[in-house]
Amino acid sequence: MMIIIFVGRSNVGKSSTIRALTGAKIRIGKRPGVTLKPNIIYYEGHRLIDLPGFGFMERVNEEKQEKIKDFIVHFVERGKFDKAVQVTDIKSFAEIAKRWEKRGYIPLEIEMFHFLRELGYDVVLVANKIDKIPRDKRDEKLNELCELLGLRLPWDTHKFIVPFSAKTKENLNTLKEIIFSS
Ligand code: GDP
Numbered sequence: 001m002m003i004i005i006f007v008g009r010s011n012v013g014k015s016s017t018i019r020a021l022t023g024a025k026i027r028i029g030k031r032p033g034v035t036l037k038p039n040i041i042y043y044e045g046h047r048l049i050d051l052p053g054f055g056f057m058e059r060v061n062e063e064k065q066e067k068i069k070d071f072i073v074h075f076v077e078r079g080k081f082d083k084a085v086q087v088t089d090i091k092s093f094a095e096i097a098k099r100w101e102k103r104g105y106i107p108l109e110i111e112m113f114h115f116l117r118e119l120g121y122d123v124v125l126v127a128n129k130i131d132k133i134p135r136d137k138r139d140e141k142l143n144e145l146c147e148l149l150g151l152r153l154p155w156d157t158h159k160f161i162v163p164f165s166a167k168t169k170e171n172l173n174t175l176k177e178i179i180f181s182s
Contacts, residue, residue, distance in 0.1 A: 002182060003047045005079075007072060007116070008087035009096075009109055010053030013128040016166035017087050018050055021176060026050070036071045046180065051075065055108045069108070076119065083124065084116045085179060090127040090163065094144045113149055124160050124179055125149075131165040138163060 008014040015026050022043040039050040054069045076084075088109060097107035116123045125145075133141050142155035142163060155161050162178060164171045 001045045001047070002082040002180070003049065003079075004083045004085060004179065005049045005051060005076065005081045006085045006087065007051050007076075007112060008053060009055040009089070010057045012053070012087050012089040013166045014050065014053060014087040017085075017126055017128055017164065017175075018048060020166045020169055020172055021179065022048065036068065038075065044180070049081070054112070072112075073115065076116070081121070082182070083179065084121040085124045085126060086113055086116065087126045087128050088145070089129045090141055090145065091129050091132040093127075094141070094148060097148050107148075110149060122160070124162065124175075125158075126175065127161060127163045128166055130163040130170060131168045 006014055006018060015028050018024060018041060019026055019028065022041055024041045024043065026039065026041070036052055038052070041048040041050060051072050052068050054072055055065065057065065086109075093109065097110055100107040113123060113125070127142060127145060130138065139154070139156075142161065143153050146153055146155045146158070146161070151158060151161075160178065162171060162175045164175050
């Protein structure tokens, strides 16, 4: 039995990923930022804690976005979980990260990844929406993700980075194995 937290910027496909993993009927494409209450999903004896999506959200003011981030940080710091799964959108990760770096900020998703690792978590990094990247560009994209996170190249030397598509279910079994193995 494991307690596993799921984090991700809003709209990366976190709900879709949890749904693909467990079959739980959680709503996809729901209006984000409305509630801070984590959603708990029970699956094969495990407890999955779905934390609110963070970062920029349309029609959610900056103060509320800050509040969500603080909530996640405090929640993760206070609890003791067996594993952390960070869902990213591989199509937009680098673009958004570079935009923020250019403005002199540490991109939120990069900050979150390092925060989880500093707390000692085994982070499973889901590179979701891989279906949007042509096959011959995938290695390049995944290496770019690695570079931005300060991880060594090539990307496939890290077992915890999993290219995935919640839409096509590509790599679903690999992802399941990595997340639910202790
Ligand atoms: P969340 O806000 O992170 O929980 O994201 P959702 O699961 O609600 O998904 C946000 C949007 O991305 C929805 O329109 C989904 O249909 C879409 N989406 C999620 N996963 C994928 C994927 O793997 N591929 C593609 N092409 N779209 C996806």
